[in-house]
Amino acid sequence: MEYGINIPESPGKRVVVIGAGFGGLNVVKGLKNAGMQIVVVDKNNYHQFQPLLYQVATSGLEPTAIAFPVRGIFKGFKNFHFLMSEVKKIEPTRNVIATEAGELSYDFLVIAAGADTNYFGIxxxxxxxxxxxxxxxxxxxxxxxxxxxxxxxxxxxxxxxxxxxxxxxxxxxxxxxxxxxxxxxxxxxxxxxxxxxxxxxxxxxxxxxxxxxxxxxxxxxxxxxxxxxxxxxxxxxxxxxxxxxxxxxxxxxxxxxxxxxxxxxxxxGIIANVFDGIDNLGQGKRIITDKYCRVKRLDGGIYDNLYAIGDIAVIPEYVMPQVAQVAIQQAQLAVYNITHEDKIMFTYKDKxxxxxxxxxxxxxxxxxxxxxxxxxxxxxxxxxxxxxxxxxxxxxxxxxxxxxxxxxxxxxxxxxxxxxxxx
Ligand SMILES: Cc1cc2nc3c(=O)[nH]c(=O)nc-3n(C[C@H](O)[C@H](O)[C@H](O)COP(=O)(O)OP(=O)(O)OC[C@H]3O[C@@H](n4cnc5c(N)ncnc54)[C@H](O)[C@@H]3O)c2cc1C
The missing domain is CATH 3.50.50.100 (FAD/NAD(P)-binding domain)
Structure with a gap:
């Protein structure tokens, strides 16, 4: 069977968000009225509320209580598209991501793909x-x-x-x-x-x-x-x-x-989900960003239109815990920096x-x-x-x-x- 990506060309800028976790969802919410096309790509068709996973595991809750279909969350959002597919590669020089379903171009990319279990090689x-x-x-x-x-x-x-x-x-x-x-x-x-x-x-x-x-x-x-x-x-x-x-x-x-x-x-322990094409990684394979949450290149420069937030990212000057609040606050910052010329730096408000x-x-x-x-x-x-x-x-x-x-x-x-x- 042949697949293709049926997302229409966007008259305005296209923001692609990898991951519908805490970070990704809050980017979409923040961009609701920004007049941009938003495409969320996730390998699952749902957002999962990780803090309550243990209650599903110990028979206190049904899985449906903590897994929410992404298309349902954003129904009614104009110019919103969802693609269920695994992202394999990012090509920042071409402004393209490679997914299982094909290539997708972007004007801005927000990488919010989180982390997975780290078995430390055992x-x-x-x-x-x-x-x-x-x-x-x-x-x-x-x-x-x-x-x-x-x-x-x-x-x-x-x-x-x-x-x-x-x-x-x-x-x-x-x-x-x-x-x-x-x-x-x-x-x-x-x-x-x-x-x-x-x-x-x-x-x-x-x-x-x-x-x-x-x-x-x-x-x-x-x-x-x-x-x-x-x-x-x-x-x-x-x-x-x-x-x-x-x-x-x-x-x-x-x-x-x-x-x-x-x-x-x-x-x-956890280890960040990695993508081919992004190789400037810190401890736990986290993508290194500057204080504006933009991805840093290996040569010390930055990708202006590429943001990494949440569990997958690290700002070396102040390493933060991998928790939901960091992902949410970085999502809000990324939204601001995508939509404004005057960029602001990230500071974490520990709640x-x-x-x-x-x-x-x-x-x-x-x-x-x-x-x-x-x-x-x-x-x-x-x-x-x-x-x-x-x-x-x-x-x-x-x-x-x-x-x-x-x-x-x-x-x-x-x-x-x-x-x-x-x-
Ligand atoms: C069991 C557990 C309990 C937790 N409890 C708490 C708590 O009580 N309080 C708290 O603040 N934090 C808690 N956390 C941490 C919190 O859930 C994370 O910090 C938060 O989810 C990070 O958000 P994120 O958006 O960076 O990534 P995630 O929420 O992990 O979202 C990443 C998304 O990216 C998608 N994805 C991954 N790889 C790909 C790919 N290649 N292609 C396409 N899609 C991809 C995934 O399907 C997922 O939807 C807990 C975590 C776990 C595992």
Whole structure:
């Protein structure tokens, strides 16, 4: 079959945006009335709300609650086009990108393609572990949790049972903590109701963190509080535990220490998505930009019409965390700089950071003030609800949360997958 790109020639300037994540969406919103043609190219036809992926993975939310079709988000936008295709190459000298569907020219290009899981070259881990960067991965993890329990319920060998009952979460950042906490909540109330034949006192959840403390972007007191809360939930927290390999059904860390498990979740690092044609890359393969978010060339010059924002980009003078607020604020800056002659430099307004640990438990830091417990948890829920796109999804997430809280339930527990022999 022959493909082509059916996007009409634009009488005005054409802005192509690679990626419909937090960065890309906010570029489109900002350019709504700029009189330019906007083309978003994404390999998926939806925007995914990554902060709630772990709730899909632990059966608290349906995937549709956090995945929003891009065409639906921007229906009614004039001069907006969407192309579902993977971008392979960028040719800044020709002002063209190469996609699976063909070439597309641009007047301005905004690269907002985010990042993927970094396995740091540990091939065995890449093969057997589960990442948590996308909706399909969250579904894979949800299936794995319930498949493991089904296997435990019928296996007789104690050593085999142990492998399926052990859950190892690698990574002491917000994702690792949130996931470990959510699995512990499942173990406490939800799984024992479904599997009365399993002795859940034997189910162990390990959180392996290569750094000295959890949440190392937060203040040390917050790290300590988080560790205590997780331990109180029965999670085995190990700091300074560097995972090196996975062999013979065991995670190997530090000096050949082992945890036997079939369930490994890798939440330990990210690496920017790279494109042929862009080779001025910094740490974590992030595209190096100037303070105006324009892509820097290897010879020190800049591409005037090429912007990189969000997780994929880095301004070497002030390296920022790879979080949604940076992507959103850089998108707003890129919009301004595309539409104005007088360009402005990026400065990050840190609105604070937070991580949820479990029922009624979270930590937050806003303006150097520290919060924890119920207040931080409530704040976390409120802010995440606010950022979800669309009234229907907000209502869906809210009603799920209320149900899960009141009924102490995580209702979405079906194993739905195409049959494959994984065990
Ligand atoms: C599990 C998890 C939890 C998180 N929790 C929080 C949180 O609580 N708070 C917070 O602030 N941040 C959180 N983050 C980080 C936050 O989600 C990211 O910083 C943010 O999504 C970055 O936005 P972005 O636009 O740069 O990239 P993304 O949102 O990742 O979007 C990138 C888009 O590019 C598309 N794409 C990638 N490659 C290609 C290609 N070759 N061709 C076409 N399209 C492509 C992808 O499909 C995707 O739609 C979390 C991240 C994860 C994974």
């Amino acid at each position: 091939e065995n881990i890449r093969h057997i572990s589960m990442g948590l960067k996308s909706v399909p991965e969250a579904l894979q993890l949800r299936n794995r949790i319930y498949k493991s329990m089904e296997i435990v319920s019928r296996v007789v060998d104690e050593k085999e049972k142990e492998k399926f009952l052990n859950f190892v979460v690698v990574g002491g950042g917000a994702t690792g903590i949130e996931l470990a906490g959510a699995v512990a909540e499942l173990r406490r109330k939800v799984l024992p109701r479904d599997f009365p034949e399993i002795d859940f006192s034997q189910m162990k959840i390990f959180l392996l963190n290569a750094n000295e403390r959890l949440l190392d972007a937060f203040q040390p007191q917050t790290s300590e509080k988080t560790k205590k809360d997780l331990q109180a939930m029965g999670i085995i927290v190990m700091n300074n535990a560097k995972v090196a390999d996975y062999r013979d059904d065991a995670v190997i860390y530090n000096n050949e220490e082992r945890i036997y498990t079939k369930n490994v979740v890798w939440a330990s 604070g950071k937070m991580a949820t640990i479990g029922r009624n438990k979270a930590v937050a830091e806003i303006d150097k003030k520290r919060f924890s417990g119920f207040f931080a948890w409530f704040l976390w829920l409120f802010i995440h609800l606010l950022y979800i796109i669309g009234f229907r999804s907000r209502l869906e997430v809210f009603s799920n949360w209320v149900w899960n809280y009141v009924a102490r339930d995580q209702p979405i527990r079906s194993i739905i997958e195409i049959k494959r022999d994984e065990t």
